[in-house]
Amino acid sequence: MHKREAFTRDENCLADYMKALGHPARIAILKAIAEKKSCICGDLVVALPLAQSTVSQHVKELKEAGLVKGTVDGPRSCYCIDPEAMARLEGSFGKFCASIVQKCC
Amino acid sequence: MHKREAFTRDENCLADYMKALGHPARIAILKAIAEKKSCICGDLVVALPLAQSTVSQHVKELKEAGLVKGTVDGPRSCYCIDPEAMARLEGSFGKFCASIVQKCC
DNA sequence: ATCGTATATCGCAAATATACGATAATATTC
């Protein structure tokens, strides 16, 4: 029921990033991971007011969006920000906004 | 079931903006409005592969997010971008990304 | 091998989002 095919690749791509950030828990998770530089899942569960399975689910979405990378460290999972991806997103979103503002005025 | 209260005002605020942009139709609508500087609803319906009621619904969400302003012009509705809001969003998102990237590395 | 710890995944319930047709509301024109 989501008519993805009807829109351009760019529109879908940007919308997917925005959707990944469209939940306060995922904003908070990004901040928490960045804060600690690299963050094991347990730290996130303690830091967030959500159940472990819910945190794991949100992290998964951030990984699928490509903003977070995960490595296994023994029994733990260790997450870190993908700084290149964040920087790229910042850049393309900035361009998008600037283009809107420039054209609209 | 959305635990908004459990997160900070900033986290919720940014997430709300991101959610508003988290659909390709709304990205396309913003671009279309900017393109024409000000855009009546009918133009959007022609430009988009969606029913009139669906377009109206998406525009409403963009208005609620504060990114689009609407004025009534006779029987028509005329939409335009709120450039200050777009610029503010660009700025705060840029700061958010930069802070994440800076801390994480 | 068994136990304990850490995390991912599954299954489910509730809430939201998406899309559309039908209808209502509003303004213009005849």
Added chain:
DNA sequence: GAATATTATCGTATATTTGCGATATACGAT
């Protein structure tokens, strides 16, 4: 005032998201 045109809203069906407990998986320690 009736007919037309434009847009918003309502009702509804379906899909997706959110959240959690329970379970499965993987690993280290005993």
